[in-house]
Amino acid sequence: MKEIWFFKTVRILLLMLICAMCIIPFYVLLVLSLNAPSRVFYEGNMFIPTFAWGNYADAWAKSKIGTAMINSAVITFGTLALTILFGGMAGYAIARRNTPMNKAIFSLLIGCMMIPGIINTVPLYTLMRQLGAINTLWGMVLVCSTLCLPSAVFIYTTFVRSLPRELDEAAEVDGCTGFKAFWRIIFPVLKPATASFVILNGFGVWNNYAQAVFFLQSREKQNIPQALSVFFQQFGGAKWHLMSATAVIAIVPVVVIFLVFQRQFIEGLTDGAVKG
Amino acid sequence: MQSKGWVANGARHKRHRREYTQYMSLPALLLFCAFFVYPLIRGVGMSLTDWDGMGEATFIGLNNFARFFQDARAMGDIKTTLIFAAGSAILLNLVGLMYALLMEKPFHGRSATRVIIYLPAIISPLIMGYIWYFLLQPGRGFLYHAMEQLGTSFQLGNWMSDYPTTMTVLILVNVWQYAGMTMIIYLAGLQNISSDLREAAMIDGASTWQRFTRVTLPLLMPAIRINIVTNIIGSLSVFDVIMSLTEGGPGYATESLSIYIMRMCYGSRTGYSTAVAMILFMIILIPVLISMRLTRAKD
Amino acid sequence: MKKVLALLLALTLCLSVLTAVADTKVSFFTGKIETIDLLNGIIDEFNAANPGIVVEQEYQNDASSVIKVKFASGEVPDVMTTYEQEFVDQGKYLDLSDMSDWWSRLVPSMKDSCTDLKTGKQFRVCTNMTMAGFFYNKEIYAKLGLTPATTWDEFVANLTTIKQQMPDVTPWFIFGKEAWHLGHLIEFIPHGYLKQTLGALECKKAMLNNDSAKLNFGAADGAMAVFAQNLLDLQKNGLINEDVLTATSDNCVEAFVTGKAAMFSNGMWALSGLLEANPDMADKIGFAPYPAYMPNSKPVVLCAEDSGYSISATSSNVDAAKAFLNYLFNADNQKKYSEALGSPSAFTDVDANWAPAAFAAEVKNVLNTAVNIGFTNEKPAGFSGDDAGRLVQDLLAGTYDAQGFAKAYEKAWNEGF
Numbered sequence: 004m005k006e007i008w009f010f011k012t013v014r015i016l017l018l019m020l021i022c023a024m025c026i027i028p029f030y031v032l033l034v035l036s037l038n039a040p041s042r043v044f045y046e047g048n049m050f051i052p053t054f055a056w057g058n059y060a061d062a063w064a065k066s067k068i069g070t071a072m073i074n075s076a077v078i079t080f081g082t083l084a085l086t087i088l089f090g091g092m093a094g095y096a097i098a099r100r101n102t103p104m105n106k107a108i109f110s111l112l113i114g115c116m117m118i119p120g121i122i123n124t125v126p127l128y129t130l131m132r133q134l135g136a137i138n139t140l141w142g143m144v145l146v147c148s149t150l151c152l153p154s155a156v157f158i159y160t161t162f163v164r165s166l167p168r169e170l171d172e173a174a175e176v177d178g179c180t181g182f183k184a185f186w187r188i189i190f191p192v193l194k195p196a197t198a199s200f201v202i203l204n205g206f207g208v209w210n211n212y213a214q215a216v217f218f219l220q221s222r223e224k225q226n227i228p229q230a231l232s233v234f235f236q237q238f239g240g241a242k243w244h245l246m247s248a249t250a251v252i253a254i255v256p257v258v259v260i261f262l263v264f265q266r267q268f269i270e271g272l273t274d275g276a277v278k279g
Numbered sequence: 280m281q282s283k284g285w286v287a288n289g290a291r292h293k294r295h296r297r298e299y300t301q302y303m304s305l306p307a308l309l310l311f312c313a314f315f316v317y318p319l320i321r322g323v324g325m326s327l328t329d330w331d332g333m334g335e336a337t338f339i340g341l342n343n344f345a346r347f348f349q350d351a352r353a354m355g356d357i358k359t360t361l362i363f364a365a366g367s368a369i370l371l372n373l374v375g376l377m378y379a380l381l382m383e384k385p386f387h388g389r390s391a392t393r394v395i396i397y398l399p400a401i402i403s404p405l406i407m408g409y410i411w412y413f414l415l416q417p418g419r420g421f422l423y424h425a426m427e428q429l430g431t432s433f434q435l436g437n438w439m440s441d442y443p444t445t446m447t448v449l450i451l452v453n454v455w456q457y458a459g460m461t462m463i464i465y466l467a468g469l470q471n472i473s474s475d476l477r478e479a480a481m482i483d484g485a486s487t488w489q490r491f492t493r494v495t496l497p498l499l500m501p502a503i504r505i506n507i508v509t510n511i512i513g514s515l516s517v518f519d520v521i522m523s524l525t526e527g528g529p530g531y532a533t534e535s536l537s538i539y540i541m542r543m544c545y546g547s548r549t550g551y552s553t554a555v556a557m558i559l560f561m562i563i564l565i566p567v568l569i570s571m572r573l574t575r576a577k578d
Numbered sequence: 579m580k581k582v583l584a585l586l587l588a589l590t591l592c593l594s595v596l597t598a599v600a601d602t603k604v605s606f607f608t609g610k611i612e613t614i615d616l617l618n619g620i621i622d623e624f625n626a627a628n629p630g631i632v633v634e635q636e637y638q639n640d641a642s643s644v645i646k647v648k649f650a651s652g653e654v655p656d657v658m659t660t661y662e663q664e665f666v667d668q669g670k671y672l673d674l675s676d677m678s679d680w681w682s683r684l685v686p687s688m689k690d691s692c693t694d695l696k697t698g699k700q701f702r703v704c705t706n707m708t709m710a711g712f713f714y715n716k717e718i719y720a721k722l723g724l725t726p727a728t729t730w731d732e733f734v735a736n737l738t739t740i741k742q743q744m745p746d747v748t749p750w751f752i753f754g755k756e757a758w759h760l761g762h763l764i765e766f767i768p769h770g771y772l773k774q775t776l777g778a779l780e781c782k783k784a785m786l787n788n789d790s791a792k793l794n795f796g797a798a799d800g801a802m803a804v805f806a807q808n809l810l811d812l813q814k815n816g817l818i819n820e821d822v823l824t825a826t827s828d829n830c831v832e833a834f835v836t837g838k839a840a841m842f843s844n845g846m847w848a849l850s851g852l853l854e855a856n857p858d859m860a861d862k863i864g865f866a867p868y869p870a871y872m873p874n875s876k877p878v879v880l881c882a883e884d885s886g887y888s889i890s891a892t893s894s895n896v897d898a899a900k901a902f903l904n905y906l907f908n909a910d911n912q913k914k915y916s917e918a919l920g921s922p923s924a925f926t927d928v929d930a931n932w933a934p935a936a937f938a939a940e941v942k943n944v945l946n947t948a949v950n951i952g953f954t955n956e957k958p959a960g961f962s963g964d965d966a967g968r969l970v971q972d973l974l975a976g977t978y979d980a981q982g983f984a985k986a987y988e989k990a991w992n993e994g995f
Contacts, residue, residue, distance in 0.1 A: 011386075025395050025396055028411070031414060035413075093307035116512055118556070124647060125650045152307055156307060157505065165501050182299070182303065185300075210401075246406075262394060419824075530969065545646055547664065
């Protein structure tokens with residue numbers, strides 16, 4: 004009994020330390036966002052800002068963060084939906100029907116995961132221009148989906164491979180054909196994979212800057228990182244107070260969603276322990 | 280192949296279904312080919328030219344590749360990238376696994392903790408980089424002043440003054456930021472391991488360590504595989520972390536290959552930068568293949 | 579139901595065709611963040627006053643990289659603020675030489691500054707001037723009885739006095755983490771020497787043609803080596819901040835406005851940041867030229883064209899673009915622009931309060947007494963200002979000695995072509 008208590012305490016302490024370390028950047032962000040520009044940072048108590056709440060109104064107006072958040076949301080949601088569908092289907096096909104073609108597809112996707120994005124930029128830009136997809140949200144969804152697809156296929160294939168065959172047989176017994184079997188029986192069991200994929204890649208898409216710079220141009224279509232970049236000057240630092248206020252505004256809904264859907268995520272992660 | 284489970288409705292349906300299923304990977308393939316492979320092929324052609332991004336592109340064969348290996352700066356970048364990746368990939372997995380093990384058993388405030396550990400990954404790397412520098416800037420960073428005001432002093436010194444310390448700080452920041460992601464995958468993997476198995480092992484008299492190495496680890500292989508592959512790829516192509524903390528500096532000391540590629544591309548050496556990107560691909564390919572082999576799941 | 583749908587379809591088709599025919603879209607591409615809101619306001623006014631033309635502003639933080647991708651894939655904005663020699667050579671810009679309405683209202687030297695050496699024509703129009711030099715703390719100078727230096731020896735003497743009398747103050751604050759800043763020092767000081775001795779035009783030609791006899795970058799007693807040695811000496815004697823390699827421009831602003839730094843080098847674009855951080859500084863900021871550091875040379879100050887606009891040579895909306903620029907260039911709008919940007923207008927009929935009066939007067943004085951030089955626009959395509967700055971970082975990190983630096987600089991410059 005004593006042993007268990009001891010380990011548990013150590014564990015909790017370690018976790019608290021880790022949490023403290025992870026919170027510091029946010030605390031800094033918050034403090035920065037509430038400082039007036041003329042506040043010299045290190046004089047006086049640096050842990051307490053001057054509570055310049057006006058920064059938030061200013062930042063909202065100047066960066067058009069509202070529109071940007073909507074854009075980011077649409078792009079992220081669209082990308083995730085598309086990649087979960089295609090990636091899941093592909094993972095199922097590759098893991099369960101290991102035909103030469105599927106093997107090749109898998110190798111292709113994983114291989115391309117290792118290719119630095121820059122090679123693609125110019126030809127992809129030209130292609131998107133020809134499709135009229137530049138400066139559109141759906142164009143951006145296509146670009147981001149393509150980027151996330153290898154990761155999705157990789158994760159799904161790996162997880163499906165670890166599922167017992169009884170599941171497929173159960174589906175066959177019920178008379179389900181390929182896609183229906185996938186959708187009704189297999190996919191729900193893949194929740195850990197889906198949850199992992201969403202958590203891993205969702206934020207990458209939300210925070211995408213490298214592709215957004217080229218494919219989203221007008222202020223109405225720009226996403227969050229682009230809205231933030233408004234405060235970086237060419238020859239000089241950033242307007243810290245406004246930039247951090249914008250960053251805080253952008254983070255709040257994400258954290259809220261994360262907290263709200265946490266239970267689903269947790270359930271997703273824990274589901275799928277198919278007891279033998 | 281498909282086990283010999285009995286099938287209702289006869290064999291003819293069986294063949295139908297099998298053929299249908301295997302084609303479910305096609306939509307993904309089509310999307311990918313259209314928006315990645317096709318531009319890629321056009322891009323690869325560039326690596327054999329001296330295109331400057333605008334004018335004429337003249338074919339120069341493998342000249343770009345030769346020039347790369349003769350460039351001292353490029354060789355230095357390879358060294359930096361490899362060191363960074365080795366350090367990051369190893370630490371990320373160790374730390375991520377440790378976090379996952381710590382978080383496994385329920386306790387009060389577990390959900391909140393999970394969120395908090397994952398938070399650094401939510402912020403755009405652009406911003407995180409600035410914040411890190413803000414915190415860690417030698418002599419002027421937030422942490423230095425915070426320590427002073429709290430009465431102790433922060434003896435980190437000027438970590439940018441020599442190569443080993445700079446690289447260490449870079450790796451640590453990278454791990455700090457992305458350990459949450461690794462943790463999530465390990466958590467998913469750990470949850471997948473039936474607790475029955477672990478109990479059985481405990482009853483059999485296995486010690487904690489033996490339980491871990493003989494039962495948990497092997498069953499964790501899928502998760503390990505995903506994490507190692509993703510981490511290797513991610514850290515070999517590191518860009519944001521280094522760019523925001525040191526900008527590859529001072530000079531070119533901590534420049535990574537991705538940064539080099541970007542600078543070449545916009546420095547009007549577009550053809551050359553494509554060639555370097557191909558080289559980077561090769562550099563990534565080898566460790567990934569090795570690790571995939573080593574963590575081969577028993578199917 | 580079908581009929582209604584068909585009608586709706588026809589209607590939307592008609593509308594889209596009509597709007598497509600009616601509206602000329604002019605895309606305006608800029609990398610300048612400081613004036614985004616002001617320009618949006620002007621654009622809205624113009625759009626309202628000109629039905630049928632719709633101007634759209636696209637701002638990109640990394641404009642010079644994005645424009646390269648746009649060019650490479652054949653999509654070019656109608657109006658843009660990005661201007662590089664290589665684009666001129668590729669014929670990307672429209673010839674603006676005969677826009678006499680504009681040139682006649684600008685100061686005469688502006689047409690020269692905007693002239694492309696290779697063709698003798700003008701492919702951009704610049705509406706403002708920007709200056710760069712040393713911003714110094716007048717209070718500190720007054721207290722120590724110093725006057726801005728004109729030679730390097732005087733300069734070092736000033737720095738030394740500051741260091742001895744006020745040990746807590748950094749004499750010259752260099753924010754070396756930002757490579758562009760060090761790159762600028764190169765463009766102003768060593769290049770500045772070349773520009774004044776060869777003459778602006780000859781120097782441009784020498785750089786474009788990579789005339790190493792004239793440029794002489796690698797020479798042991800040349801402009802580069804002496805500059806490098808001077809910097810190293812300053813570093814050794816503690817006359818610049820110790821953390822030069824990790825200091826940022828924010829640090830610099832903070833140090834300056836709290837009196838912890840006596841001077842720093844920067845351009846007019848830094849002024850608004852200073853005043854925002856500490857409005858009381860308005861009458862304490864002085865402006866001085868870069869002192870002469872080579873034998874037989876004079877102090878220099880940067881006086882360069884700023885806010886340039888070019889029109890794409892392949893644009894299908896040239897008239898609309900020109901109409902927009904006409905509106906943008908009218909005196910009222912330019913006054914607002916100057917004051918928002920914090921730099922004087924190049925239009926002779928615009929009178930703007932772009933800076934506190936005393937400061938503006940001192941700037942004018944410096945412009946009259948020191949040799950005016952421009953930015954080094956004729957750098958090789960593969961060797962940018964940032965690249966040069968990174969070489970200086972290496973220098974300050976101890977990788978090179980002065981001669982090694984000069985050689986490395988020459989090598990990098992040559993390879994950049």
